[in-house]
Amino acid sequence: MAQPKRKQSLLQGARVYLSGPMDFVASRDVEKQFGWRNRVSEFLQVMGVTVFDPWFKPDVRGLHEYGREDQKSGDRIRTRWTYAGGRKGAEARSWCAKQFWETLHIDLRMVDTSDFTISYCPTNIYSVGTPHEIIMATLQHKPVLFVSPPIVFPALHELREHLKGDVRGAALLKRLESEIPIKENPRAIPSLWYIPLVGGENFFDGFGFARYRERFKWTEEIPIDRHEKLYPPKRPLLPFVEKLNHRLPKKWDSKLNKFVPDDDWLLWEFNTEKIRGKHVKSVRK
Template identity: 80%
Template sequence: MSRSKRKDGLLTGARVYLSGPMDFVASRAAEKQFGWRNRVSQFLQASGVTVFDPWFKPDVRGLHEYGREDVKSGERIRKRWTYEGGKAGAAARSWCSKQFWETLHIDLRMVDTSDFMISYCPTNIYSVGTPHEIIMATLQHKPVLFVSPPIVFPTLHKLRARLNGNPEDRALLDQLEKEIPIKENPRAIPSLWYIPLVGGENFFDGFGFAPYRKRFGWKTEIPIDRHEHRFPPKRPLLPFVEKLNHSLPQKWDRKLDRFVPDDDWLLWDFKAKKIRGKHVETVRR
């Protein structure tokens, strides 16, 4: 949607970072091409939002390709990693650290530059960078909109049923579930550490893509579509963001026992027409 046709809202000019697992997903290539970030980016950009997507990092002046990731960048680092002692081992680990430092640096700078974050955190995917980013954002009192979907394994249930008549194979499956471990989360409860960190009103159990697919031309069905068809989100993210463009959300105050303004939602208003960049004007009248 062009700027001339779009009516400016509260999100116009805001900057958002999209946080979530990239390393231990089922397929990095599929995640980059068809993952949730592509749709959420398009949805936000329609409201005039600047989106920071770690798959498509912004150019850095004077540092060409700084921190860029591709689907095989992690593999190159893992091939060089070693626990070998001495000079050779130290040099290899130093190289690995230097290679990923650029990625860590630019991703955290995008968090630092953003006004708020959207994080997708399924409880079955291991992640380290995402908690780091969430903690950094909350330390800066930036809102984190946290999506924690229901986690179930229907194929596992089918396999269990098939092995019911075979005690030995069923025992192997039970042992495998303990070793991995496989833990379902059908109620979409986020990891408990996140609850006080993020705040109760910023949790969602899905994106709610379905009502927006026709509007945005999302013809290709992705795994999240099938998942949300089976488990329709009770509190979807996209309608919340759509409403956010018109009015700021509130937070619950336990002491007052009511909703109150949430002053973490600080969205700058850069409308001053200055030739040489932007400047911040006082909000006082």
């Protein structure tokens, strides 16, 4: 008797790396425990995707604790860093570079191992590792799904209004905006360098968590929930990924003036069993 045809699941067995700022987020602890990566990971695991999350480094055989990153390890590097000249300064900077090389190495290896990358890149957060990861994935012709949310500061507008009658306070605020600098991006336009690098069809202005919160029991409201309630994404990521699981997306060909197959989406067919994916992390405590 013929077996019923299994519903196609393109992402079954695929691997993804979750890229985005870690060092200069408002709180590393909060981001690690409640950040966007946790939800996106859970969403993808249901589709059978293996998720590489830089907050949780996988163990490396034969190299105990290799690339392990936490607040203390970063603080040790910052404490040791110096601009002093001579032998002592050179030794200190060399030590700092060697210490963080392991983190850089293992994160880039996760990019290298993945089939595609999801990157969250708010234009108000400084980041260096994220562009490096995006460039590496792009050089390997791997898709990068790029989330650039609207950047607005309601508290800034309230403070401006509050200081209207305070000449000195208003001047200090204006100076602070220039020094930081504080730049709003209400249309969620990504940094322009990314546009040709990533490709026009892979940009999103939010995750679209709202429609999935009940299904995944995401009862804890996180800052992104409040943000997306105020500024609903016009092109959310999660519905795109849901469709991607059944049909590969196309890209726009400006020469042919039409959509064509996107051969960056090379997902291996290993005839794997349909099982839940997993969130890769260390087995050591």
